[in-house]
Amino acid sequence: MAFFFRAASRARPSPQEFVRSIKESLLALDTKAGAKALEDVEKNISTLRQTLSGDGEVEPNQEQVLQIALEICKEGVLSLFVQNMPSLGWEGRKDLAHCWSILLRQKVDDVHCCVQYVENHVDLLDFLVVCYKNLEVALNCGNMLRECIKYPTLAKYILESSSFEFFFQYVELSNFDIASDALNTFKDLLTKHEAAVSEFLCSHYEQFFDLYTRLLTSTNYVTRRQSVKFLSEFLLEAPNVQIMKRYILEVSYLNIMIGLLKDTSKNIRICAFHIFKVFVANPSKPRDIIQVLVDNHRELLKLLHNLPTSKGTFVLSTSSLMPEMG
Known part of the structure; x- marks a missing residue:
């Protein structure tokens, strides 16, 4: 033996x-x-x-x-x-x-x-991203991609590749499991490596937020809810303060948040409020931001009065919504 x-x-x-x-x-x-x-x-x-x-x-x-x-x-x-x-x-x-x-x-x-x-x-990374279109292998490839994203050089490549834009399509796929998995991968790309993400967003700011705006205004409820929730968390993280400061200068983005404050979903309204309040609290608001707040102050006060309460929600005063026009 x-x-x-x-x-x-x-x-x-x-x-x-x-x-x-x-x-x-x-x-x-x-x-x-x-x-x-x-x-x-x-x-x-x-x-x-x-x-x-x-x-x-x-x-x-x-x-x-x-x-x-x-x-x-x-x-x-x-x-x-x-x-x-x-x-x-x-x-x-x-x-x-x-x-x-x-x-x-x-x-x-x-x-x-x-x-x-x-x-x-790096063509392997592009292949894995494209595999989200294949129902049979999407979740396996998603797991493999998230393993790759743990490493800065691989995450940086995906962010800067043309394949990255596919994620804005994948998070709206009709298959809920695959769309959710793609969103998890998307989140990892934007949160795992602060330096790479900051560099990417600084050089691709307009392109990125033009695409992200489509998610915030999507007719798909799940897409709207998940995208505004992630944005409310992402912009308020300390490493992203420069991106946040740039975001709250854009009147078009303020209008989107006002639109989301009218959403039928309580969760969407609360997440939109956490972004909206940063526009209002900004001590250096551009003139066009101030004008939107002044023009809409009655409607905004009504929306905020009816806002569902949640941990961390605070009341904005009437004066903050009606700042002096310089």
């Missing part, structure tokens, strides 16, 4: 052999009969998941995990993973997304080897 276990141990493939087997099975998806090729791939990915994360009883061998990550990068298997995601079954996609997160975390001399690979193959 002891001999059997020693023999089995010697028969275990090396990381190089294991990764080569995964690669060959993925490449075979285009050449072999579908069912058998797919079975081989999913079996390999299942084994990879167990190797990377353990089986619940035995912890993974970290040295082996790192070697596998290095080989996967060397052999270009990360690209094959992404490209073949749509071909996999439900369990295979789930296992692959799990493996992806572990692989991205592997470091050699303080360098995330798989993150570096993706940096050099």
Whole structure:
């Protein structure tokens, strides 16, 4: 019996052999009969998941995990993973997304080897973004994207790529689960890395808020609610104070908030109020902002009087809505 276990141990493939087997099975998806090729791939990915994360009883061998990550990068298997995601079954996609997160975390001399690979193959990020259009793989690819966004260089690429604009479409998709997942990814892009986001919004301010305005005025209730809620949180965060100061100078954005104060949804009205009050409280209001407040003060007072109470809501005085015209 002891001999059997020693023999089995010697028969275990090396990381190089294991990764080569995964690669060959993925490449075979285009050449072999579908069912058998797919079975081989999913079996390999299942084994990879167990190797990377353990089986619940035995912890993974970290040295082996790192070697596998290095080989996967060397052999270009990360690209094959992404490209073949749509071909996999439900369990295979789930296992692959799990493996992806572990692989991205592997470091050699303080360098995330798989993150570096993706940096050099940014088309993979574009592919993952576009996969939100594919009902079968959207949620898996969303998980993989959020793992990528944890790393500043990858998040920065997505923000500055043409693919980023797709998120303004995805958050309005008719499939609620996919739209919500896309919104989570969108939020991560705008909150995980302050410096990259600040740089992006400073250089793409008009383009970004033109697109975001469409969400705030969407006919889709869920889109309006989620977008105004996120904006009310985002603008009031300390790192975004410069963006907020710029936003509250725009009379068109004030008019949007006034419109949202009339929404039939209590939650939308409360979130809109938290943005509206910053326009009012600004001690350096532009003349056109003051004019809108003066022209609409009766209606605004009525709207605020009927505003549902919530934690953090405060009453704006009549004088604050009727500032002196300079």
